[in-house]
Amino acid sequence: MATVDLPLDEEAQEHNSSFPLFSERFMKVAIPVGTAVALIAIWQLGVRIFEVPTYIAPAPSDVAAEFYGEFPLLMRNFWPTLYESITGFVVGNLAAILIAIAFVHSKGVEKAFFPIAVFINTIPILAIAPILVLIFGAGMTAKVVIAALICFFPTLVNMVRGLQAVTPQTLELARILSASKSEIFWKMRLPSSLPFLFSALKIAATTCVIGAIVGEWIGADLGLGALIIDSTFNFRAPLLYATVFLSSGLSVFLFTTVSVIEKLVVRW
Amino acid sequence: MAALQTPAAESDFAAASLQGASVRFGELTALSNITLDIPVGEFWTILGPSGCGKSTMLRLVSDLIPAAAGSAVIFGKSTEEARLAREIAFVFQDATLLPWRTALSNVELPLEIGRKRGVTIPAGDRTPMELLEMVGLKGRENALPHELSGGMRQRVAIARALVCQPKLLLMDEPFGALDEMKRDLLNMQLLEIWRETGTTILFVTHSISEAVFLGQKVLMLQAHPGRIKQIVDIDLPSPREIKIRETPRFNKYCSELRALLEEC
Ligand SMILES: Nc1ncnc2c1ncn2[C@@H]1O[C@H](COP(=O)(O)OP(=O)(O)OP(=O)(O)O)[C@@H](O)[C@H]1O
Ligand SMILES: [Mg+2]
Numbered sequence: 001m002a003t004v005d006l007p008l009d010e011e012a013q014e015h016n017s018s019f020p021l022f023s024e025r026f027m028k029v030a031i032p033v034g035t036a037v038a039l040i041a042i043w044q045l046g047v048r049i050f051e052v053p054t055y056i057a058p059a060p061s062d063v064a065a066e067f068y069g070e071f072p073l074l075m076r077n078f079w080p081t082l083y084e085s086i087t088g089f090v091v092g093n094l095a096a097i098l099i100a101i102a103f104v105h106s107k108g109v110e111k112a113f114f115p116i117a118v119f120i121n122t123i124p125i126l127a128i129a130p131i132l133v134l135i136f137g138a139g140m141t142a143k144v145v146i147a148a149l150i151c152f153f154p155t156l157v158n159m160v161r162g163l164q165a166v167t168p169q170t171l172e173l174a175r176i177l178s179a180s181k182s183e184i185f186w187k188m189r190l191p192s193s194l195p196f197l198f199s200a201l202k203i204a205a206t207t208c209v210i211g212a213i214v215g216e217w218i219g220a221d222l223g224l225g226a227l228i229i230d231s232t233f234n235f236r237a238p239l240l241y242a243t244v245f246l247s248s249g250l251s252v253f254l255f256t257t258v259s260v261i262e263k264l265v266v267r268w
Numbered sequence: 269m270a271a272l273q274t275p276a277a278e279s280d281f282a283a284a285s286l287q288g289a290s291v292r293f294g295e296l297t298a299l300s301n302i303t304l305d306i307p308v309g310e311f312w313t314i315l316g317p318s319g320c321g322k323s324t325m326l327r328l329v330s331d332l333i334p335a336a337a338g339s340a341v342i343f344g345k346s347t348e349e350a351r352l353a354r355e356i357a358f359v360f361q362d363a364t365l366l367p368w369r370t371a372l373s374n375v376e377l378p379l380e381i382g383r384k385r386g387v388t389i390p391a392g393d394r395t396p397m398e399l400l401e402m403v404g405l406k407g408r409e410n411a412l413p414h415e416l417s418g419g420m421r422q423r424v425a426i427a428r429a430l431v432c433q434p435k436l437l438l439m440d441e442p443f444g445a446l447d448e449m450k451r452d453l454l455n456m457q458l459l460e461i462w463r464e465t466g467t468t469i470l471f472v473t474h475s476i477s478e479a480v481f482l483g484q485k486v487l488m489l490q491a492h493p494g495r496i497k498q499i500v501d502i503d504l505p506s507p508r509e510i511k512i513r514e515t516p517r518f519n520k521y522c523s524e525l526r527a528l529l530e531e532c
Contacts (some may be wrong), residue, residue: 228314
């Protein structure tokens with residue numbers, strides 16, 4: 001076999017774009033962290049100097065003390081919300097993905113169901129939540145359904161776009177190779193939808209927590225949402241603040257998890 | 269003993285034979301009444317003004333679009349049969365690689381399509397790895413397309429096109445987006461691949477000198493409706509070297525074709 005020898009002209013520009021220098025990376029972390037610390041310090045000072053009552057606005061130190069002191073209570077309310085958020089995330093996104101696949105394969109299904117999906121999406125989640133609590137009762141199911149519902153629409157829209165993102169040229173390639181419909185789906189449409197899917201999943205990772213908490217507001221004995229309502233009505237501001245921080249910590253955790261998985265899966 | 273009727277040998281057929289073939293897009297006649305025979309093993313280049321139907325012609329031959337009238341026959345078979353038998357390969361202007369697959373697994377794609385359905389896939393003499401080596405990408409087989417330059421991506425596309433050992437290789441401005449140096453390099457490589465594999469090549473280009481340098485014949489198309497203007501024999505010695513482009517003969521062909529193109 002004759003190898004066609006070439007001067008390897010193009011190899012010069014390698015792809016290992018050098019990592020940012022250590023000091024650059026350090027500054028990237030240090031600036032936002034420093035800003036946050038400064039804001040917290042201002043908050044602490046402000047509350048102390050103006051002698052704001054704790055039940056109106058607690059100082060960060062009060063919140064931290066409450067977080068430490070009421071840790072078992074916070075955790076007892078954290079797990080149900082985590083469970084509802086993750087289950088809702090899985091259910092809502094899975095439903096959206098499957099329906100998107102159905103839409104892409106049949107224009108009829110899309111014509112029949114897309115307007116309904118749009119309609120459901122236009123109902124504010126706060127308005128639909130009581131209805132779902134009436135239907136599913138005060139247990140976890142209603143919260144899971146609300147979390148699922150809030151995830152559903154962005155994923156549906158993005159997934160449909162992703163599955164249709166295959167270039168006409170790629171489809172011509174598929175035809176020249178006489179690929180079947182299922183081969184086109186598995187080897188071309190599905191992989192090319194992944195970047196779109198992940199940008200939707202990142203939205204869903206934070207909104208599913210909102211869904212679960214809104215559900216808990218309407219009616220629940222346990223969960224971060226219930227604790228928010230409880231501590232508000234009992235004027236336990238430090239506990240309220242601690243709960244809010246824990247909720248946003250949960251969102252950040254889910255978002256980070258999805259982002260890490262995205263980095264591993266979508267390498268192109 | 270009665271002589272047995274032997275089936276017609278493959279070489280009795282042209283690689284591609286168009287008989288009064290036309291293609292229409294609604295009202296527009298993109299190709300009108302094309303009749304030509306491309307003998308097996310020849311290298312033809314196609315020139316013509318933009319929109320004259322060059323791509324359409326390749327897409328007709330590769331069964332991407334049907335003929336509105338007339339016929340297109342590939343090695344004695346319908347274009348569909350030839351496509352199903354993987355006798356035709358296509359290299360597009362942009363490499364059309366799957367961005368999530370490495371260079372090697374892009375080249376392997378044609379071997380995967382249809383395998384689970386039990387389709388017999390004509391595997392070539394060369395493995396995907398050897399093909400990558402042949403196009404000068406040894407050591408880059410695990411690179412993803414976005415990590416490769418335009419020229420390298422196009423070479424992966426060529427390796428992919430060769431993996432099923434096609435008898436007819438269609439190329440639609442494959443080097444159009446490359447700079448002159450890379451284009452020369454890939455032109456030389458392509459000629460070498462052609463000599464080695466003996467495949468028939470139909471190559472669309474906008475560059476007159478590329479058409480003359482590569483082609484044994486230059487098919488000149490003209491527009492409105494797309495039809496054959498002239499088929500010009502390029503009688504230059506083979507194997508061709510880059511230097512040949514400085515010879516008076518080469519330049520004579522170029523100016524002849526330029527004059528023809530201006531008439532279109
Ligand atoms: N899918 C299509 N639908 C409608 N018209 C088309 C389609 N494909 C091509 N055409 C028309 O057919 C004619 C020939 O197109 P074609 O792409 O074959 O030209 P070309 O010679 O390849 O041009 P270029 O050099 O710019 O690539 C053009 O007028 C074009 O607008
Ligand atoms: Mg074209």
